[in-house]
Amino acid sequence: MAGELVGGHQTSSVNPRITWEGCSVLLDINDGDRLVFARLSPAATLKIGDKKCSLRPLIGCPFGSLFRVETGPNGPYLERCVHSSSSGANDMGVQEGGDRQLESESKDNRALIDNNSAQNLSSEDIDAMRRDGATGDEIVEALIANSSTYENKTVFSQEKYKRRKQKKYAPKVLLRRPFTRSICEAYFKKYPNRIGFLRIDTLSLLLSFANISAYSDVLLVDMVGGLLTGAVAERLGGTGYVCNTYFGGTSHSLDIARIFNFSSEFDSRIVQASYSHLCSAESLDEEGSKMHEIDHPAGIQSIIGRESSTKCVPSTGSTQIQEAQSLRNDNSSLDEELGNTKENLSSGQEGLHENNATITYKAVNPGKQASPDAIKMWKEKGFNSLIVAAPELEVDSIVQKLIPLLSYSAPFAIYHQFLQPLATCMHKLQSSKMAIGLQISEPWLREYQVLPSRTHPQMQMSGFGGYILSGTRICNNSENCNGNQ
Amino acid sequence: MPYLLFLCTEAATSSFSLSSAQQHPIEIYLGVLLKSVTVSMLSIDPSKKNSFQRFISDGDLVIVYERHDNMKAVKVKKGSELQNRFGVFKHSDWIGKPFGSKVLSSKGGFVYILAPTPELWTLVLSHRTQILYIADISFVISYLEIVPGCVVLESGTGSGSLTTSLARAVAPSGHVHTFDFHEQRAGLARDDFERNGLSNLVTVAVRDIQGEGFPDEFQGIIDSVFLDLPQPWLAIPSAARMLKQDGVICSFSPCIEQVQRSCEALRSNFTDVRTFEVLLRTYEIQEGRIQSSDGDESYRRITHTRRKRQCISSEDNGENTDKATSIPTVMARPCQEARGHTGYLTFARLNCQ
Secondary structure, eight states: OOOTTTTSSSOTTSOTTBOOTTOEEEEEETTTTEEEEEEOOTTOEEEETTEEEESGGGTTOBTTOEEEEEEETTEEEEEEEOOOTTOSTTTTTOTTOHHHHHHHHTOOSTTOOOSSOSBOOOHHHHHHHHHTTOOHHHHHHHHHHTBSSGGGSOHHHHHHHHHHHHHHHSOEEEEEOOOHHHHHHHHHHHOGGGGTTOOHHHHHHHHHHTTOOTTOEEEEEEOSTTHHHHHHHHHHTTSSEEEEEESSSOOOOOGGGGTSOOOHHHHTTEEEEEHHHHHOSTTIIIIIHHHHHHHHHHHHHHHHHHHHHHTTOOOOSSSOOOOOOTTOOOSTTHHHHHTOOHHHHHHHHHHHHHHIIIIISOTTOSSEEOOHHHHHHHHHHOBSEEEEEOTTSOHHHHHHHHGGGBOTTOEEEEEESOHHHHHHHHHHHHHHTOEEEEEEEEEEEEEEEOOTTOOEEOSOOOSOOOEEEEEEEOBOOTTGGGSOO | OOOOOOOOOSSTTOOSOOOTTTHHHHHHHHHHHHSOOOOOSSOOOGGGTTOOOOBOOTTOEEEEEEETTEEEEEEOOTTOEEEETTEEEEHHHHTTSBTTEEEEOTTSOEEEEEOOOHHHHHHHSOOSSOOOOHHHHHHHHHHTTOOTTOEEEEEOOTTSHHHHHHHHHHTTTOEEEEEESOHHHHHHHHHHHHHTTOTTTEEEEEOOHHHHOSOGGGTTOEEEEEEOOSSGGGTHHHHHHHEEEEEEEEEEESSHHHHHHHHHHHTTTEEEEEEEEEEEEEEEEEEEEEEOOSSOOOEEOOSOBHHHHHHTGGGTTTTOOOOTTEEEEEEEEEOSOOOOOOOEEEEEEEOOO
8 A cells, every 4th residue: 555655745765854965954953943944965064053064964864853953072963852841842841740730820920030040050151051061951041040039930920931032042953844734924924914814724725726646737827936836736736737737938937845855756847837838729839849849958957956865865065054044033033024125024035045056956947837738738738727826826817717728617716915806707707608616715724732721822913814706607598508519 | 516424334234314215225345345345445555556536437436425424334236226315326327437526316316436445434433443543543643653664553443433534644565463352343343454454564353452462472563552442551562572772662542540540650761741632623614795885784695504505505606696796705703613622642652662
């Protein structure tokens, strides 16, 4: 049963749950304070605070591993450590149970005075400890021992204090798999505008409404940076096709799809075709094959680049430092950085894709042009599903154009940030009788803090994740319904 | 011609209010049991790659669509008939037409014949238990990181609503092992999966997971586990043994007290424990006209909600008589009725050793 695709994207030769050289990873620093996409190589480094650490120790480790920054004779380095019971983001180490909790319930903040004199250790003292080779944890312990207010805090605020100090003096790095879930969450948290404010629950719904399943040929309009393309390709598992279409001369950027660890087999399933190519039968043979020829070398190149990295070929200098700063953020400056002008955002984007783009991948050609044969087949049989995520385009006319490219009974899902364009679109589809089962829905997602005697919804939640118009294409023309479509 | 309710599903145990045609589905059901079926809801056969099986043939499972809230699963059988308010529909009339076709009854009424999908199946399946709906289902699949090739454990099977979507997500090379302690329910679910052509993706077993845990044969080879149990914390230690490192578990519980205990149990072996609630708000649209006469800003709604529009189906557009001076506007608002709560979804990741 569990053949060559077990649990992930790679073929049988590679265990997808263990990192390899050239593999794309998501580094979660200090429980989501900073999220960095990187490609692992011996030369790759990551800057944490003022320390630059090599990513070499991460190669060959299972995803889910936790690392801590330690300082050795040759400078700072990442060392793998075990998950302690208090290491999770949300569990706050309150396992020690009833006694301490009861005790803590009688404590409150009446004695706290904010005069900045609670800590007896000076920064000079801490520097001295560091010089003597103290580990981060030892410094945190010392800080706690020298805090005059620590003892009077409740268990929960003690834990908070400890975590705050740990972040500063003993930062940790969690190695995560770049999956639809983690990639969408990382972008939604740090740069939601780049993915059109598409939240993970909304993206999941798009995939369900459109019935994305193995051996499907899926028509997409992905203007959310390639996130949708990646998510669909992940569900297809190297079968079927993801065909991205675009209007006018330029295709849309699919950069985010590169963060997934897709094998060349998966990559070959991601193609592009302009809307005019999908529609016009006549010009197709000449122009289409020309396009194919032109674009093919680049497509091959991108595949080779990826193959060399998945097969752990020794570094030829082609996979260099992959420090991707773009998703960096501090809790304190979250709003500031997100609210910043384009300057910051675009420089971030460069940071993220720079290294991928310059060496192994052609930035302009994320997917090959669809072959004329494939286009011909789609024209005859239609696509199995359609997903449109084009927050910047006039969705109504696009949908009217694309739905005829679907086979009858094929489901579709249209994403938009605004309700009105979808309402208009739905009304037109109703009147034109192209589709049935039409529904506009809006998902709502709330996270909870679950702790003994302290369970409640989280104070912050995303207020909006977008709207979806879903439906099924039908055959209303009785001539076409006679079986000779 | 008003489309009235015809909500019965194949199983005679359906709890819906039924129309006059109540006897017929039972006949259909028996007919189905007699026939062994290989047609799948999913295109999981690599030989069918890219060859779109889009024409209705004898033995197919189809969804008969009357209205968005009124659908029914039917097995196509030459010589059979479907009877409802709109008349008698002969199955043989459907065969050879593409899925998505509008088909006519003896009386001239019509329905649409759709290809089944896990989403449609969730709307038509017979409720033997409370089921999961699309918002929870889609979120669970993404958050459990289920992709083709994954091996997944589920307990309980219930009515098989989630299981069908799990099967789609692991296809073509993965597998779903689902467990229910209720023997009859497990049997009915197994029949459903067989009928829907999912047998090679789903295995149903009768087992009390809370009491006995998952079978040892799955130890350390499972990508994701889904629990929908009254006392999930009893099954969590076993689930931890089954999962691969960094594998993800999800527990669905309607009550917060269950969540509380599950989270306590998860903290010993799992990390990244997170609890969510996901709901779906649906919108209805209507076309209104805002009269743009100066001074008198009267506002009238002259057309119908979506529901009403579909009722009058073929005779629509007749009502737009006084459009001359007004501007048509499509307006949207949330539907009056909404699901307020389904359950809490708690996810966690097995610690890496």
